[in-house]
Amino acid sequence: MQKNESLSTILNMLGSLTIVMGTLLILPVFFALGVKEYSVINSFLISSIITLVTGIVLKFFFKHYRVDFKESMLICGLSWIVLCIFAALPFYFVTGKSFLDSYFETVSGFTTTGITIYTNIESLDKTIILWRSFTQWLGGLGIITFFLAISITSNSGFSHLLSAESHKIDSARLTPNVNKTAIILWSVYTSLSLIQIFILTRLGMSGFDAVNHTMTALSTGGFSPYDSSINYYALSGYKNYREIEYVLTYFMFLGGMNFVLHYKFVKGQFKDFFGNRELQVYFFIVLFVTGLIVLNIFLINNGTGFKGEESFRKTVFTVVSILTTTGFGTEDINTLYFPAFAKQLFLVLMVVGGCIGSTAGGIKVQRVIILVKLFFRQVKKLRLPSNAISYVRYQGDLVSINELQRVAGLFTGWLLFLVLGGFITAFFTDLGPWESFSGMFSAMGNIGPCFFSVDTMSNLPSIVKITYIFGMLAGRLEILPIILIFSRKSWK
DSSP states (O other): OOHHHHHHHHHHHHHHHHHHHHHHTTHHHHHHHHHTOGGGHHHHHHHHHHHHHHHHHHHHHSOOOOOOHHHHHHHHHHHHHHHHHHHTHHHHHHHOOOHHHHHHHHHHHHTTOOOOOOSSGGGSOHHHHHHHHHHHHHHHHOHHHHHHHHOSOOOTTHHHHHHHTTHHHHTOOOSSSHHHHHHHHHHHHHHHHHHHHHHHHHTTOOHHHHHHHHHHHTTTOOOOSSTTTTHHHHHTTOTTHHHHHHHHHHHHHHHTSOHHHHHHHHTTOHHHHHTOHHHHHHHHHHHHHHHHHHHHHHHHTTTTTOOHHHHHHHHHHHHHHHHTTOOOOSSOTTSTTSOHHHHHHHHHHHHHOSOTTSSOOSSOHHHHHHHHHHHHHHHHHTTSOTTOOOOOEETTEEOOHHHHHHHHHHHHHHHHHHHHHHHHHHHHSOOOHHHHHHHHHHHHTTOOOOSSOHHHHHTSOHHHHHHHHHHHHHHHHTSHHHHHHTOGGGGO
């Protein structure tokens, strides 16, 4: 494809996606009318008009040509950067935060990271809180995936777009038709969301709270309408706060699973579901780490005042929240409730993340399995003749050299970003090494919680916030689309 055609195609596709975003920005207006928050209506209308006009200009002034893989990667990376700009406009107009802070919050939403620069969230307009949660629900399966699900055209070139939005889609080709695949995924996602809303309302949550927490639990995003997160319900004396915590734990766990497996379970393909190696390891990690931390808490306190059910509930909630990179909290991970050993395990879980094809961040359980197998293969080769051939297998199948290189390259990229982000944080702030690295761990892992407060996050220097923005995008898109944007050769 020629350079002019490539650029025209990218801008045309950005126009289509921007029109979709402009339409979505109109939706909160109807909610604002219902709750009589008239002061925010103009902000959303102006944001929608700006977005729609930009999208229409791009769509009709630039032609669409064939989409190849390189263009798809560029479209993917640019769309997440650009669409977050327009989605940040309501935050900027309504809350009085700087545009950088508004953009930071929006990127955190769409990447389902959950880092926030807002304190006293309860004081925000309900419409803004709902939009904030909606960004996470939409970002859970992906902006481009949503576009494909509602697209009236079926273009074979869109398959590259489906793959470019990284792990959320790469392993989820349920049908040859990319639009049908996206529709199936969004149908499963929406159905689970409706079930969760129903259960939470039955447990005493208000409809508003149930919708917000559903959008941010299943998407493994972690935004809450309350500063105290899920602990709000215990602090407020809700009768069923324990049940609420268990339900949210369950749906966070579902969000961290491959959504293809949800579809297979519904279709009755139980052998594929229960025989999935990644799911088995994912479940084992939750049980094993939860058991270790509960035992550690028991031993640290010498059994004095140990409350078995409470300790298990808070620990399994936090383990699932961290592993799935949701970030909900019933107990702050910075407090003494969790010993140093537990905090170390949390950092490991942040890097591991959920399953391939889930809404979770992190490197992914499947890739960790492959990396471990690769390590033991190298150890095994030391005991074999020099000309012996040793393979890495996953679920009985050989893992190709290309896949091993891709996994190793991604892991290396992760380490480089983590180190760079930690150094930048330490250089420009007075945070210690532990806190500095935890901030970038949180951004890259799309996790949210880290080992310093929201107030500190809100007051970080601009350069550190920009670093975390790119960290969140790189973590969500698995590095390559973001790196490609800044490569001169990719635009030739």
